[in-house]
Amino acid sequence: MRTHPSEAFTLWGAAHEHGGVSGRFVAGASARLPLNEMLNGSVLDGRGEELRGRSVLIATRDQFLASMALIELDGIARRIVLYPPDLPFELLPAVIEAASVDAVVADRSAMGPQVPRVQYFLPYAREIVPQQCDRSVQVATEWILLTSGTLGIPKLVVHNLASLAGAINRENPAAPNVVWSTFYDIRRYGGLQIFLRALLTGSSLVLSSASETAPAFMKRAGSLGVTHISGTPTHWRRALMSSSMHEMAPRYVRLSGEICDEAVLTQLRSTYPEAQIVHAFATTEAGVAFEVKDGRAGFPVGVLESMPGVEMRIENQTLRVRSSRTATRYLGDRAPVLKGPDGFVDTGDLIEQRDGRCYFVGRRDGLINVGGLKVHPEEVEAVINGHPEVFMSLVKTKKNPVTGAVVVADVVLRAESSSSVRDPRSIRNDILLCCRRSLSAHKIPAAINFVPELAVAESGKMLRGHV
Amino acid sequence: MPANVRAEIEAEFQRVADEHQKRLAPLTDDLELLGTGLDSLCFAVVVVRLEETLGVDPFNSSENSHFPSTFGEFVRFYENASL
Numbered sequence: 001m002r003t004h005p006s007e008a009f010t011l012w013g014a015a016h017e018h019g020g021v022s023g024r025f026v027a028g029a030s031a032r033l034p035l036n037e038m039l040n041g042s043v044l045d046g047r048g049e050e051l052r053g054r055s056v057l058i059a060t061r062d063q064f065l066a067s068m069a070l071i072e073l074d075g076i077a078r079r080i081v082l083y084p085p086d087l088p089f090e091l092l093p094a095v096i097e098a099a100s101v102d103a104v105v106a107d108r109s110a111m112g113p114q115v116p117r118v119q120y121f122l123p124y125a126r127e128i129v130p131q132q133c134d135r136s137v138q139v140a141t142e143w144i145l146l147t148s149g150t151l152g153i154p155k156l157v158v159h160n161l162a163s164l165a166g167a168i169n170r171e172n173p174a175a176p177n178v179v180w181s182t183f184y185d186i187r188r189y190g191g192l193q194i195f196l197r198a199l200l201t202g203s204s205l206v207l208s209s210a211s212e213t214a215p216a217f218m219k220r221a222g223s224l225g226v227t228h229i230s231g232t233p234t235h236w237r238r239a240l241m242s243s244s245m246h247e248m249a250p251r252y253v254r255l256s257g258e259i260c261d262e263a264v265l266t267q268l269r270s271t272y273p274e275a276q277i278v279h280a281f282a283t284t285e286a287g288v289a290f291e292v293k294d295g296r297a298g299f300p301v302g303v304l305e306s307m308p309g310v311e312m313r314i315e316n317q318t319l320r321v322r323s324s325r326t327a328t329r330y331l332g333d334r335a336p337v338l339k340g341p342d343g344f345v346d347t348g349d350l351i352e353q354r355d356g357r358c359y360f361v362g363r364r365d366g367l368i369n370v371g372g373l374k375v376h377p378e379e380v381e382a383v384i385n386g387h388p389e390v391f392m393s394l395v396k397t398k399k400n401p402v403t404g405a406v407v408v409a410d411v412v413l414r415a416e417s418s419s420s421v422r423d424p425r426s427i428r429n430d431i432l433l434c435c436r437r438s439l440s441a442h443k444i445p446a447a448i449n450f451v452p453e454l455a456v457a458e459s460g461k462m463l464r465g466h467v
Numbered sequence: 468m469p470a471n472v473r474a475e476i477e478a479e480f481q482r483v484a485d486e487h488q489k490r491l492a493p494l495t496d497d498l499e500l501l502g503t504g505l506d507s508l509c510f511a512v513v514v515v516r517l518e519e520t521l522g523v524d525p526f527n528s529s530e531n532s533h534f535p536s537t538f539g540e541f542v543r544f545y546e547n548a549s550l
Contacts, residue, residue: 401526
């Protein structure tokens, strides 16, 4: 039997608790890997040891490969940076700089020229080499998650396994037949929670793949016996569009990442009458704050004072959270401050109280939540304003039945622009083209309206229509 | 209101598919929306664009209704709202 150090809390060590790893698996769209094979082998061609003490960026196309690399490198790498799949590669150098990355794990060689001065590895998920890192010395690896920043460069949020796993009850392992799954990508906070939940509570995990449709994923999840599954309200609204919902029979359905409305809860309840339906509030910075189990939108006021280990208060209408689950800081020069001097993280989420219940009503900073992904209006405006015929623009949110909200833009063209001779449609297409070149898909305006002027406050700032 | 709601919807599906570099499946009435090749974000954009071209947002008036699940249902949803 292998010995492993019990001091450091690592994925590799924790996965061995609660009856070990036999019979457990992580499944992607094209491969299903028994965990015991992973824990005796390497997806990095046996070269994981070379990454000891390094700052490693994981930038695989497929999240299944990323999950394997995480298991292998936690406790070995000094820092792991999770590059989300939808983030444009143009931002890679800035992220590498900010996180002092000196090694990259990727599954496409095309990335080579863009990442100078870093060591370079290709994982081979389906060819696990029976070799492993020396686990006698393990470190508390920093886990870096990326969230959308105001001016395009993502913010790098510093966590560690302990803060990420703070909401997971490891003392009370899941029943052996629990199989977790999620519509999320595990490189996002919501998805990472499910990855960790599966690994740290003795269960298996079924991951979605960008290469398969939602119905195909649900069918696969059903065939692999998924019992617990999470997603954003947008993920669930998409699932509800398909009869493949009935290919799965989950006992537990979880929603997070966006404001959860009564409609999606009602529809889920009628589709899965036997399932427990829970919505959770968590952010990358504040961590998991609370869960709501009464099946209704919003949460009872009492929740603010009844969560063990989590302190919450509402100040200036926004929810503030302090707990051991919050992130430590942002990484990089001139990084903003993540929490106040008192240790509270201001989530920026506006709360309204009605009849003893609290409801999320939007963001103080105007941040737009498109299907669980954040958009800073300023970031989109900067791209639109870069178009030579644009004088100024205002990016705002528009309610949407599919993704909760979408981004729309009001644009003022330059007076001296040639628009009088140019077709506005062609300028609109031009602007969209600029956006597509430098922004993730969810940040591209769904509509661009040309307006004669935009309201400007006395401060000289544009009126944004929020607090 | 354009006379042919269906043609307008078909054209919008194609435009959005092109913009998002998705391959659009042949649009038949019994095709599941999730089988069209469009993702959630595409549908979100389609709804916004159709509000511009058709002048209606049927989802706005029926908060608790199910999102249509086939292409045919989607077209009828808009045709009914346009009446």
